[in-house]
Amino acid sequence: MLTAGDIAAVYGLGRARIGDILGVPDHVPGVQPLAVPLLTVQVHWESEAAYPAVVAAFQELADEDPLLDLQWIPENRELHVRVMGPIQMEVLTHLLHSRFGQRVTFGPPSVIYKETPASAGEGFVAYTMPKPCWAVLRFFIEPGERGSGLRYRSLAREERLLESYQNEVARRVPEALLQGLYGWEVTDLSVTLLEGEHHVWHTHPLDFVVATPMGIMDGLATTGTKLLEPLLRFRLSAPEEAAGRLLHELAEMRAVYETSVGQGGRMEMEGLLPVATSLDFPSRLGSLTKGRGVLSTSFAGYQEAPPDVRAERPRRGVNPLDQAKYILAVRSALSG
Template sequence: MGKTLNLGVVAHADAGKTTLTEQILFRSGAIRRAGSVDEGTAVTDGMEIERSRGISVRTACASVQWKDCRINLIDAPGHADFLSEVERTLAVLDAAVLVISSVEGVQPQTRLLLEAIRRANLPCFLFFNKLDRAGSNWRKAFAQVEKECGTPCLSLTRAEREEEREAASVPLDFSSSDWEEAAVLASGDEVLLERLLSGEACDSRLWECLKDRVSRGELYPAVCGASKFGLGVPELLDGICRLLKEAEPLGEELCARVYKVEHDPALGKAAYVRLFAGEIRNRQTVDVVGKGGTGPEEAPAEKVTRVRAVEGRRFIDGECLAAGEIGVIYGMESVQAGDLLGKALSGLREYRLAEPLLLSRVEPELPEELPQLTAALRQLEDEDPALGCEWNREKQELWARLTGKLQIEVLEALLLQRWEIRARFGEPSVIYRETPASPAEGFESYTWPKPCWAEVRFLVEPLPRGAGFQYECLVSPGKLPYRYQTHVETAVPRALKQGIQGWQVTDLKVTLVDGGWHHIHTHPLDFFVATPMGLMNALRNAGSKLLEPVLKVELSGPQDYLGKAMGVLASRRAVFQPAELSGDSFRLEALVPAAEAMELPVDFAAATGGMGIYSSRFSHYQDCPEGLGASRGRVGPDPLDRAKFILAARSAMAGELP
């Protein structure tokens, strides 16, 4: 029986990722004719907006057979506005195929993906595309990748008639002395190097060493080609099957990750899963652990009502999914994309590429459709949790978190096509964060109205930028039982979603320094009520400092426009290094506050006469200068208004009481 490999295709937008996926399906016999992105016939672009715009918006999956390998193929979006889909795809892969244009070379999102792949030690194969295009220089792009990531690369093919319509990708002679020398150097094996220098044969040990290094993410095999014509595709598949090892199960217990969620009108919510250990059977009860493991007492258990396995481009009914397989399960109504099922085991890879930085109010054209719009956005949030929908009950307002303006166009199209709702997204504003300005304590004694009794005392301390959130409990179990300590620890991150100025609180340490309960009056959920009030009291005493998001921006274009490009950045509080000059073009990197970058793409395009290329990604949060930034109205009851908050909290939790 052959091995099963879970392979993902990723790239910078327009590098030819979907075209390569089509050719893999065609060459392996999964489809009769390769579709075209330009013609809207790509089989992996199943949504109307994908076919009309020529872009991938959602992850697509198919299975192919190549020689003795079964390859589960996942095609992820290429546009920067859909990086949340990419990060969930990377998290379920055995290896990635990174498509790079041999004309444009390493592009901004190529760098982002290379960095994420290298940090996670994910095995990676490089496909240098567009060999037939004018300006193609795949060896230059190859050298760029090695320089950017610091990981050795090994060519499996060479190019003939590059930049011509008759271009060809020719497999290298693996028995030649030149290739053997390059492979031995790439393997990093001292024994092989000694054999090479002494003239001994290296063949059998060489391929095992190469497989080990490739499977550990320490060596990137490379193929050049032209996916439009299928050039290099068989050589790529041969290299993958020969050099990539099948992943071992992470353990015995069930461990699976949901990488995609869809809503089927007939069957309900469909969860696309990759199993890392254990199995999922029809009618099995499965724990939904969540994205970070929210604690076993909170993990809902749901029954799987249907199991489907991937077969070509279709999913067929089955009874069981085993470790290493990809499939679709139904019946898990609480699940969201990115959730873990079963148990979080060591060995899982995690990625953080997407950071929503924009906040927009969403309104229906017809006010009476607001309930339907809310329900539709909740479904879309299951499919992409980064959307982070918020419903302000007091103001009857609906808000969504976004990564870019293209996402707005896609969401408007999805709402119209799937629910026939015409929606308007307001002008996006930047998502700030806040942090305590100084150390401070806060106290809450929730002992009235009875029955209740919960006392908490917190210490909040600011941490360096980028440190995130830390929690510590200094209260002994004799003073406060473990079950109530767990309630406090669970409630603190929830309370920090909105601080004094209405933004998420970060870069702080919260310490529970004291607590009290009563053996008669303490109710099971009292500490969920007391914790936000005590924590907000501490944050008010500490004072709040705004943090603003910063983008890492890359500008490139003809050297004649360098001065104008620097002028556009200088007016936006940008920090940048000297430009890199190559031939007649420049490349300039800068750190720009997101609030200053809203119109930067338009202004840069105007300054360069449309000849410049702009890209950006999230970098970090920094202190916001005094007088800049904006507070936000609170969503929901304010813990500092004790009477209203207690009433609202007790009413909301009335249905949860045992």
Template sequence: MLTSQKRRNIGIFAHIDAGKTTTTEQMLYQSGQIRSLGNVDTGTTQTDWLEVEKARGISVTAAATELTWKDTVINIVDTPGHVDFLSEVERSLRVMDGAILIICAVEGVQPQTEVVWHALRKLNIPTLIYVNKLDRIGANPRRVMAEIQRNLTNSCVPIQFAQGYEHTFTGVTSLLMNDEHDFYEQLVEAVSEHDDSILHKFLEGEGITNDLLKEKINLLAASCDLFPILFGASNKGIGIKELMDAMVDYLPQPKGSKNAPLAGVVFKIERDKKLGRLAYVRLFEGSIQNRNTITNVTQNIEEKVTQIRKVKGNKSEDLRELQAGDIAALTGLNHVMIGDILGGTKGIPQHPHMAVPLLTVKVEWEKEGDYPAVVKAFQELVDEDPLLDLQWQQEDRELHIKVMGKIQLEILKSIMENRYQLKVGFGQPAVIYQETPRKSGEGLIRYTMPKPCWAVLRFKIEPGERGSGVIYHSVVRKEELLERYQNEVARRIPEALEQGLCGWNVVDLKITLIEGEHHVVHTHPLDFAVATPMGIMQGLSNTGTKLLEPMLNFRISVPEQFGGKVLHDLSLMRATFDSPNQFEDRMIIEGIIPLATSMEYAVQLASYTKGQGTITTNFHSYQECPEGVLATRIRRGVNPLDQSKYILSVRKALS
């Protein structure tokens, strides 16, 4: 087994159709991992092995595989590019030591590219930028480099140059082997900005050896002070070996020791027909062997590992031992969830939060008898993607889920049919709004009847800054309200805020417990579980709430003759946007638009521009709705404002 001294963990990221899966397939082929090349269009690639991925030709899950190049074992995670599957991307980011960001040489920097880039920078992950599809009509490497510098970073620099482009593209040449190309001076200048020795040699006209320059690039790339740019055409296999060389040369090896206390994180859950539930784990410290019992510190439970499988596409082998720095799938962990930490937290990076489900839909099934099976299937799917956030309303026999977009619904429908042999449909997607307090106010609840019970709470509720979430604290002394009762109140606050006055989640507020009282005889801790939602809702009824709606960043590209029509449409949809930019005969418009008014616009735009107009979007933020916008959601369960009925329902005494 190779040690972590000869290992890389690398994620492949890009906007949809930039060529991630094709690039991964070429790496597997040219490294000798597979004997023949698969094809995205025919559904024969190693990392798109789900039936739905083969049928649609897109990645919908992050797929782990492995190859060996220059005596280095490289774990590669090929991630989805479509915005509907951003949750898969964010979970993969957490366990990577390095990244390859692929950018199409024709389309350039796209919205998803920017979203991933900002997440990579937040986590400080060393990144190679690979400009793909240089053989395509419209490819322009210099224009794309200018876009990268303008929209992503000034700290990027080419380490090779392309031999031609479009139909003349034949290959790439390293700048370390050709110091006469104009890119070479850019490279040396970029390195010299961070290294005085290179600057001195450059100014004095002294020769800079390839080994020295390579060493400096390695250090700067590892510290995220420099981001090397490479070129290629993955569909033809051009530039792939050079890209793998750069992965070994410029992306870091994982840290950690197999002899340290265990520390790992679960980033993916899958189900295998033969092996059952697979928990994909990145180990940052320590080691795990078959039959080991490990502690899940997130859930405070212990479970036994039955097998450790190294997954390579749709195949796997028994690894027997997982060491620090490596990634594998564990069987036997039947209760583990995505994001759970195993052992301890040392060395485990924070979880990036990029994906925000903006739509909610009702699940519908074909046959009444399918209801139990549909519930069970979606409970399993929530294990694999917690952001689905299944709402099972048993009383009404209804299921509701949250999704990123309509493509995700098509994929879920296909998965249900192929994996579970269940035919399901979905109701009309509805936008997920939020609520926030209009003003400050108080909520008081005296839960003292019917006996035995006693819980008195007074909350102060104040509006918070946009994006601040929920801030809760207590100023009540423990002598007035025992600590265990105060802890129960704190645990129930999130639940109490799930449904506000309009039925939406309440956010961006500060809640302070300013008064509390218990009874030495009549009080039970669960009294505060009952009282907290009533006190919070009483407070919200006094403050009032206002609606927040999801806003999207958008980028529209249309032929110039349609520009006036698009600008008129945007005004009607309540969009805000900058002055349009002109590129040759096309108009580019960027800005922010409400999801509620723009859900169908991509279809409309494609229709009246005859396919020549495109719109790409990604989540921006939640912002206040105009006063005339009303949106309510049917409440689940009894409203705590109807206190008598609510108490009876909680006590299971409601007939």
């Protein structure tokens, strides 16, 4: 029996990671991450012979820091990681060399967008061929409040869809939302399982592993999705004579801000700044203010991107909207 302050060793957990909860999570206090990765970068290595060791090294680092969120694409031999900025990329480069003996470089960073439903609508899937299989699902998808994440519930009757099958659907919905119509995670939505159906003889629990993403993507194709972009809350202090240049730059970056003049003739600014338009702003601030500008930023959440912003990420794996190809790919993976 362990109590607060005790230290113990546990074995046999396999792929346990920092942040995983063992046992009932009811009394575990919520913990806010110290930082949120807003950028994704591709990792490059020196030679093809090095890539297994590089992937293994990053997997070990990701076990220590789950926020890295490795995305390994075997068919393209690509490795992507989520980072918070250039400093973390420098730290990772040093760690890979000093600890694992691997030299890596990173591609240019790109912003991590998200998606949210543009309207309310239904998604439907009847996965009944090729037999043996039987999984029928109908979802209702609607937009949620900004920052609400995913809210899921089931209204399906147990006599039509057993509770064990409903639980399998509930486990698979978050996975199905990791890639939306534009390839980004879908968030701030409500998903309701309206009804479902199993077959006494033909249904296997794995049928809902196949069917759930198809039903969810069918729903997103009906509702459409809108891009959400990450924002930074910023505080900027600079000499008043630099005001003209800074105000022009902030307007170009689509910033929303308020200004005031403080002591010593310095202008103080506070507001919101899109990450996508301000990646190089900290490095340019020195020349804009002759080295006398002071900038601090913090993550401020996601908001709907302007209509002219286009950001699509290549999908990993087969799109569930191509149902025939998707069924073949997933069934092969499940039986492999």
